[in-house]
Amino acid sequence: MRRRGTELTDAIHAAVLRVIGERGAAGVTMEAVAAAAGTSKAVLYRRWPDAPALLRASLLHTATASIPHADTGSYRGDMLAVLRGWAGLFTGPQAAALRSVVAAMAGDPELTAAFRGDVIGWRKQEMAALLARGVARGDVRADIDVDIARELGQSVLWHRLLITGDPIDDDLAVRLVDEVLVPFARPSTT
Numbered sequence: 424m425r426r427r428g429t430e431l432t433d434a435i436h437a438a439v440l441r442v443i444g445e446r447g448a449a450g451v452t453m454e455a456v457a458a459a460a461g462t463s464k465a466v467l468y469r470r471w472p473d474a475p476a477l478l479r480a481s482l483l484h485t486a487t488a489s490i491p492h493a494d495t496g497s498y499r500g501d502m503l504a505v506l507r508g509w510a511g512l513f514t515g516p517q518a519a520a521l522r523s524v525v526a527a528m529a530g531d532p533e534l535t536a537a538f539r540g541d542v543i544g545w546r547k548q549e550m551a552a553l554l555a556r557g558v559a560r561g562d563v564r565a566d567i568d569v570d571i572a573r574e575l576g577q578s579v580l581w582h583r584l585l586i587t588g589d590p591i592d593d594d595l596a597v598r599l600v601d602e603v604l605v606p607f608a609r610p611s612t613t
Contacts, residue, residue, distance in 0.1 A: 490509060
């Protein structure tokens with residue numbers, strides 16, 4: 424049976440991540456992705472003008488599908504959802520692709536701009552909105568340094584993924600939220 428719509432798009436994005444993990448970002452060609460997705464180059468070209476656009480779209484799709492951004496009703500709940508989303512990405516089949524993308528960024532200014540603008544830009548907007556919701560609810564202090572708060576927990580996970588290789592698990596996400604993020608964001612009681 425022929426795949427269409429969301430099923431086909433998801434298969435294509437998954438194929439891009441497999442290709443990145445196996446061959447690095449430079450290996451993402453329309454030919455390689457079409458073969459990995461079991462589709463034709465024509466199908467890809469109807470949706471994306473070139474391989475860099477397909478790569479950018481796949482990275483953003485992966486982030487938006489994997490990192491929750493809905494309001495859970497509390498800053499703690501929101502941050503647990505976010506860090507669990509990152510942890511799932513960093514321990515799942517996409518981890519190799521993410522490491523390859525970061526490595527490729529060193530020599531690819533276009534990929535760097537796309538990753539920072541699309542994926543990280545989206546996350547910055549979502550984290551600013553999450554913090555604003557927390558301020559409005561009263562569980563985040565009004566004078567919070569948004570630039571620091573939005574990166575604080577995620578930076579530990581990225582560091583473990585890219586540098587130390589230390590475990591990334593649910594216990595780590597909970598400890599980061601309860602021991603670092605919530606105390607950092609909590610409004611003063613004085």
